[in-house]
Amino acid sequence: MEIGIIGAGAAGVSLLDALSLTEPPPSGVTVFEGSSCLWRGRAYQPDVDAVRVNAPPALMSIRHDDQLHYTRWLAEHDGHLDTLLGVPIVPRAVYGEYLEATAMAAISRLRHRGCHVSVINDWVTGYSPLLTRTGGTHTLDHAVLCVGGGRPLDHYGLEGSPGFVLEPYPLARTLYGVPDGSHVVVIGSGLTAVDIVAALAANGHSGPITLLSRQGVLPYVQQTPVKLEFRHLTRENLPDTFAGLVAAMRAELGEDLAPLAAEITGAEDAVERLRRQLSEVDSPHPGRRMLSAAVHMFGPVVWPRLPAGERTVLRTQHFRTITSLASPMVPGNAEILLRLFDSGQLRLMSGVPKIEPAMRGFRVRGARELSADVVLNAVNPPAHAIPARTEPLVSSLLDAGVITLPATGGVSLRSGGVHTLGGITASTSFITPSVPTLAAGASAVAAEITSGR
Numbered sequence: 001m002e003i004g005i006i007g008a009g010a011a012g013v014s015l016l017d018a019l020s021l022t023e024p025p026p027s028g029v030t031v032f033e034g035s036s037c038l039w040r041g042r043a044y045q046p047d048v049d050a051v052r053v054n055a056p057p058a059l060m061s062i063r064h065d066d067q068l069h070y071t072r073w074l075a076e077h078d079g080h081l082d083t084l085l086g087v088p089i090v091p092r093a094v095y096g097e098y099l100e101a102t103a104m105a106a107i108s109r110l111r112h113r114g115c116h117v118s119v120i121n122d123w124v125t126g127y128s129p130l131l132t133r134t135g136g137t138h139t140l141d142h143a144v145l146c147v148g149g150g151r152p153l154d155h156y157g158l159e160g161s162p163g164f165v166l167e168p169y170p171l172a173r174t175l176y177g178v179p180d181g182s183h184v185v186v187i188g189s190g191l192t193a194v195d196i197v198a199a200l201a202a203n204g205h206s207g208p209i210t211l212l213s214r215q216g217v218l219p220y221v222q223q224t225p226v227k228l229e230f231r232h233l234t235r236e237n238l239p240d241t242f243a244g245l246v247a248a249m250r251a252e253l254g255e256d257l258a259p260l261a262a263e264i265t266g267a268e269d270a271v272e273r274l275r276r277q278l279s280e281v282d283s284p285h286p287g288r289r290m291l292s293a294a295v296h297m298f299g300p301v302v303w304p305r306l307p308a309g310e311r312t313v314l315r316t317q318h319f320r321t322i323t324s325l326a327s328p329m330v331p332g333n334a335e336i337l338l339r340l341f342d343s344g345q346l347r348l349m350s351g352v353p354k355i356e357p358a359m360r361g362f363r364v365r366g367a368r369e370l371s372a373d374v375v376l377n378a379v380n381p382p383a384h385a386i387p388a389r390t391e392p393l394v395s396s397l398l399d400a401g402v403i404t405l406p407a408t409g410g411v412s413l414r415s416g417g418v419h420t421l422g423g424i425t426a427s428t429s430f431i432t433p434s435v436p437t438l439a440a441g442a443s444a445v446a447a448e449i450t451s452g453r
């Protein structure tokens, strides 16, 4: 059986690892990666040390049924302790080394077991037979699209203006020319904005930094990891309505539901909430930890079962709250932000401003009027976006009648032989798939492929 993995980011590595452990192994695996970021993808490419992973080691294992896989690798790579969390939070480039080491180990395991493995550094542009940009053709029994998300959108039409950066990663490159003392405006206030602030702080940037945020919110601050035990919300007993989910959380948390509900519904100034949450990193209330874990553990299964109307409400009205909860910032970064807010160097401006190129730099008109020297986009591509480089392949799959493109985005599969893993999968929620979500998906795809043998 010949298997093609299209895209060698975290999802592709996880699938390669899962396939290397199947019994019997596939007869052939070909990995296609178009960019130079082999085994790392967008998130874990080489970058400055200030750009860190945003989860504790137990939630960063690329192997679904081995939660300590990454922790064991990490034991040989000292340092990067987040003192408030009490666990290592490494630069994302270091996590990229883990992905690369895992891919190398999987390839040698597969070869040792008699499977031939090829890695082709080219874009896949067509299907049946699989076609690459430089004209190579490949006949496969299964092709798995692990192509990641799309490109950020240029909401303000600023691309091409000097001083504007649409794709902020790698920050090592995009912050390189930012003059010290300049006013940096960041579009967005999520985790990418937090990365930008942490990297500017590490560079010793002395000028003002303004985060533009539609709703004036910041990601929540992560809490120390504790062992969580779900007794009511279990894989065997997952509700298929929002009310059912709330009832299950109530059963899990009992009296601890009240602080969680207050946290979600309470109105509080964003910086004061950051300060309070930073002082509650060790809080004994399990609510936030449980809800965040539940989103990643059960979200992928529950999401497609929810009524369409409820999915629309969650996606359109509660996007920011759910994203802040599901993807909190690490305390180390929260400390950096708070220090800069308190010193007045960092500001958060809420609302939807207008941003226009000016004679020098940019003019930002919103709650206040500002001039900026540099504008960095920190809004990630929309959920389920199809990467531009993958559009020719997707068109060819559509022409072959193998997939459909639902109005809500992403790719739905119509027949066997083609599979998807990660954000392009239409049935997944709007939350960026985390490493455990990708690993669970990789394990399921590997099982599906091998069971059809």
Ligand SMILES: Cc1cc2nc3c(=O)[nH]c(=O)nc-3n(C[C@H](O)[C@H](O)[C@H](O)COP(=O)(O)OP(=O)(O)OC[C@H]3O[C@@H](n4cnc5c(N)ncnc54)[C@H](O)[C@@H]3O)c2cc1C
Residues within 6 Å of the ligand: 006, 007, 008, 009, 010, 011, 012, 032, 033, 034, 035, 037, 040, 041, 042, 043, 044, 052, 053, 054, 055, 059, 060, 122, 123, 124, 125, 146, 147, 148, 149, 192, 380, 387, 389, 390, 393, 421, 422, 423, 432, 433, 434, 435, 436, 438
């Ligand atoms: C900035 C950022 C930070 C994150 N940090 C964390 C974190 O700390 N912890 C966590 O759990 N999750 C994190 N995530 C979420 C998740 O881990 C990442 O999104 C993850 O990298 C997704 O991996 P992927 O393989 O699906 O996509 P990608 O990493 O985007 O990889 C897809 C690969 O496919 C290639 N490709 C695309 N189309 C083609 C084609 N047609 N032919 C050949 N190759 C193709 C691309 O070049 C790319 O290398 C983060 C996400 C982002 C965006």
